[in-house]
Amino acid sequence: MTAEKMALAKAINESLRTALDADPKVLIMGEDVGKLGGVFRVTDGLQKDFGEDRVIDTPLAESGIVGTAIGLALRGYRPVVEIQFDGFVFPAYDQIVTQLAKMHARALGKIKLPVVIRIPYGGGIGAVEHHSESPEALFAHVAGLKVVSPSNASDAYWMMQQAIQSDDPVIFFEPKRRYWDKSEVNREAIPGPLHKARVVREGSDLTLAAYGPMVKVCQEVAAAAQEEGKSLEVVDLRSMSPIDFDSVQASVEKTRRLVVVHEAPVFLGTGAEIAARITERCFYHLEAPVLRVGGYHAPYPPARLEEEYLPGLDRVLDTVDRSLAY
């Protein structure tokens, strides 16, 4: 068995299955992850095959889910926790930032917290309130957490393997509107490091940096720009903590222009940090300020407005043009 085409959700499912198979300490926990297989069916079939002891339907209480996952990790387990939607992670925020993130340091390294928190995130699926948010900056700002997001099935498979193997807590943001997008997964390929960015399209005029659901948009932007004779490089950041600034810097030193794209609000989003740091690193290389495209400083709007709210082809192209105009 070499490469196989599969949907991103299915790739995570396969990755979880592989992990459950390989290590009896791996557990799946969350609301409705059992018989239902999760509201997105990401854990479909896992309880059937691994039992209620390893694929655990929990009470409806996110703080409790993360708090008990911490306790299980202290006992030597490796819990993979599902938060049903982005907007429902906040009841667990205290356990995540004051306990999960800090306990390893608090114990001077004596204990480890190998907990993965899976969060389907982002918009574009026409959902009701709280089901379309992109809160990654709220986790990336917090030391002790690692924050990643795959953009395609292959990364989803491998990054989940790596996240589960990591001895640090990993917040694993899953681009829910890409769950059904299919791409090749090679289960024998040896993956690169979890926190390394990847140039997914080479170009020379401007760098687009994105992660998760926005990588696809940026690839479409690059294709459209190509037709207008502009050569855009697209970097899939893959990790928001740490951010692979070296890769972005290398790209920007070549293209001299950078636009960062994410669904999360621009104000204090990850793009702010990238802009600040790349400007510092590439001050004499930049022909234009780093520009950002993202959500507005407003609650995620009702579904009928999300197309206006989310960065799409046109809005990114417009920003690319603004950058090139410098």
Add this chain to the structure above:
Amino acid sequence: MTAEKMALAKAINESLRTALDADPKVLIMGEDVGKLGGVFRVTDGLQKDFGEDRVIDTPLAESGIVGTAIGLALRGYRPVVEIQFDGFVFPAYDQIVTQLAKMHARALGKIKLPVVIRIPYGGGIGAVEHHSESPEALFAHVAGLKVVSPSNASDAYWMMQQAIQSDDPVIFFEPKRRYWDKSEVNREAIPGPLHKARVVREGSDLTLAAYGPMVKVCQEVAAAAQEEGKSLEVVDLRSMSPIDFDSVQASVEKTRRLVVVHEAPVFLGTGAEIAARITERCFYHLEAPVLRVGGYHAPYPPARLEEEYLPGLDRVLDTVDRSLAY
């Protein structure tokens, strides 16, 4: 009675007293705010004078405190909530970001949420874990909240008045290590707008932007730099949401250099947003990249290390030199 010298904590106490006096709908809520007057004595004497009905000792549950404050606001009250220390706000984070911040928009403006959340924040007082954090970016990123922090007694008095009068939720960060610093408070002066920055020292070579506890440090830095013949302008931002970029821009257009200082970790701290946006606004004016001085990407360290962790005179001066060296 005109100007009067008082400690920052006392100025807040007086401001709360004024508000309780002026409007029967104003309430004080929190742990130990009653007889004890709060662990910092900021609410000292208020329960005695206004009664248990208006100065309310609550059960030990921050989500409950904020959640019931929301309910009281819906009933027409104007609760001023105390969170005992920065590190204890997270159990209330869900109520703050998913309810308090969004309810006005959710109701299409039909209801208002005039809730003030007071949070003594920052380090430098030799405290144990969770008592020295600076989580302001985690609130400023969230639309629907306003986030402010006074640096001196006069601002503390007036900004609290304005926060209570605001019909929006305000997260009021109190620089706990400045609680005992005294300065003039003029209770008859008409204050400027709540969200406007203030140039607290004029200069021509470089702009230092800070808020809360770091303003004093920046003023000391400017004084020290003066002796070395460098003229630094110091801007007290006062508000982290919204940030008064116009004032910062005006200063930077003059000085052409900017260093942002805060205690919070640099990575995705408010300095990131300021750097990104000022670089965009002042791209052709800047002689150096915007530099930042702040906490490290690590849990706030034990007290005996906080001097190394916190931005102090030397570290800011060092960064000023780095900027001037461009």
Add this chain to the structure above:
Amino acid sequence: MTVESTAARKPRRSAGTKRTAAKKPPGAQPDLVQLLTPEGKRVKNGEYDTYVADITPEELRGLYRDMVLTRRFDAEATSLQRQGELGLWASLLGQEAAQIGSGRATREDDYVFPTYREHGVAWCRGVDPTNLLGMFRGVNNGGWDPNSNNFHLYTIVIGSQTLHATGYAMGVAKDGADSAVIAYFGDGASSQGDVAESFTFSAVYNAPVVFFCQNNQWAISEPTERQTRVPLYQRAQGYGFPGVRVDGNDVLACLAVTKWALERARRGEGPTLVEAYTYRMGAHTTSDDPTKYRADEEREAWEAKDPIQRLRTYLETSNHADEGFFAELEAESEALGKRVREVVRAMPDPDHFAIFENVYADGHALVDEERAQFAAYQASFADEGEGK
């Protein structure tokens, strides 16, 4: 990967995540308040009977009408979702008695804090049902003025509203008013820390609030045993206030018990927990597929306890309603369905600038700036004609 190898010891018990034998609700539940049997027979229940003692035939017909119209509205919404007019719908099918009984127990000056499923309560409060559809259609996140009917917005984040209700009730008490507050939540919600904190606050401050838990046996795919191993109404005791379980498919009992609890609140006796024992007859929402996790037989067993049928039987056997009434109601029901369809289909998409509206009450510089940028961006398409 560092994994502790655990010394293999002989397991002495089932390994912890098996469902513990929860006290299954017995066939005849001694602790279930019932005034109408599933067969439509009126039974006595001393304590609570007084609260419906003077109920008139007209009021009984009113309750029936409420339930029928609510169910009709709900069915219409489900079918509008199937037709693509709504993005999602959370059906109340099966919970009409719990909602109409408790909703009709409230007084105009009382205040209601719903979840996302309280369409029947909204009906009782006089909220135009079509207003409920905006958020499910995706045109807003809450389409009514909470203060017009003292009916708060739907709350999606599980359990949060119980604290809002408690705070509101604390305010009512401060005002010296004798209104009461009622907070709805589900069996799943009972596990949330916020709900526990609302119990603590309401007890400590003796707040005039009724916690109305519709135990519909399921939280999406999880049965109530995943949330508790004893009946939920018992939760209240440990916080120092009474809890009672009522037959949630018996509209009369729900009315009586809720009235009793609201009266306690008005009298200054503080909070009460009411557990309405009912059943979610449909899917969790239109996105859900219950065949994945529950057996048809369970649903069928509950069909025999249908809340509407049992009141109909009672109305008929007691001669409180005639054929004309039922026929008229059928017509009214059709008319409601038609109106709902029409209103929804005509519901306009929101203006794009609505994104920036009401983020703040007093304005915010960044929102202004982004609105202006957005306007300029939108205008750039106008320049290009129909846009790219």
Add this chain to the structure above:
Amino acid sequence: MTVESTAARKPRRSAGTKRTAAKKPPGAQPDLVQLLTPEGKRVKNGEYDTYVADITPEELRGLYRDMVLTRRFDAEATSLQRQGELGLWASLLGQEAAQIGSGRATREDDYVFPTYREHGVAWCRGVDPTNLLGMFRGVNNGGWDPNSNNFHLYTIVIGSQTLHATGYAMGVAKDGADSAVIAYFGDGASSQGDVAESFTFSAVYNAPVVFFCQNNQWAISEPTERQTRVPLYQRAQGYGFPGVRVDGNDVLACLAVTKWALERARRGEGPTLVEAYTYRMGAHTTSDDPTKYRADEEREAWEAKDPIQRLRTYLETSNHADEGFFAELEAESEALGKRVREVVRAMPDPDHFAIFENVYADGHALVDEERAQFAAYQASFADEGEGK
């Protein structure tokens, strides 16, 4: 400022934030498990007696010694704080019996999740008491390896550890081990949502965990009536497991009740809540001034119930200990105090680079970068000699 003017209605009750008449613990509490009276008399208590039936005089002296040394250690820490050697200290004065009784009930393979005040439990677990002082001195945030003594780090954020304990206990059950877990928390903590969620999880998964609540009557300045209007041990019922109140100043009763509860856990009978009814004799911490909020008489009344004195009386009247024992213990106590003083004064400040250590187990590029910058910055002072 828009403030609704509330129609002035006649208040019908106290306005909600007055303390409701909490059931005051009666002089003779029928529900309080006691084996040693405040006067040092051994009384029978059928159910629990069996757990201390075979206790030897040596063990009794051991309990006494534990309490005396713990109190001595605690006093030393308080005075070290006064001398500026510690930044803060949270004294356990008055709670020795609750901690030693419960701590001695644990087995080596059990696991303990403390708050920040469990110095006596730490003692029982064999943690070197000087290790407890690091965080209060400000040289670390937790100075021991939790797995060396199955004693977790102190947890400052109120209530969080109850969930860790529950999760750990779920793991114990999964492993098929017959160990048990004990989570400590205070009366104030009982209000936190996390504690309620730990009750829910432990009940649903039948986890082998004992919740040990030291009700010391105060949460900083707030009396227990601000947290509950009924006795705290009753909280458990509503979650489906037993709760019991024990005289927290009676070391024998604490030992017996905790053993009983731990045995239940081992047998697979799930969680238990133990409320140890005791008193915080000192200030909340060295930063606190209790004269602001509580009357001296209260403290004085509790002094008559001193946990150490009552065991001493019993040891003396039952001839289980002689003068020699007490004299020797006095000397041991002095030696402990001396050692603690010496160790603390010699405790080195952490290396500056400790800021960057152990943030991650597997490393993090940003931490590496910042560490390097910090090193360069530090080095720049070395260049300048003694720095600026």
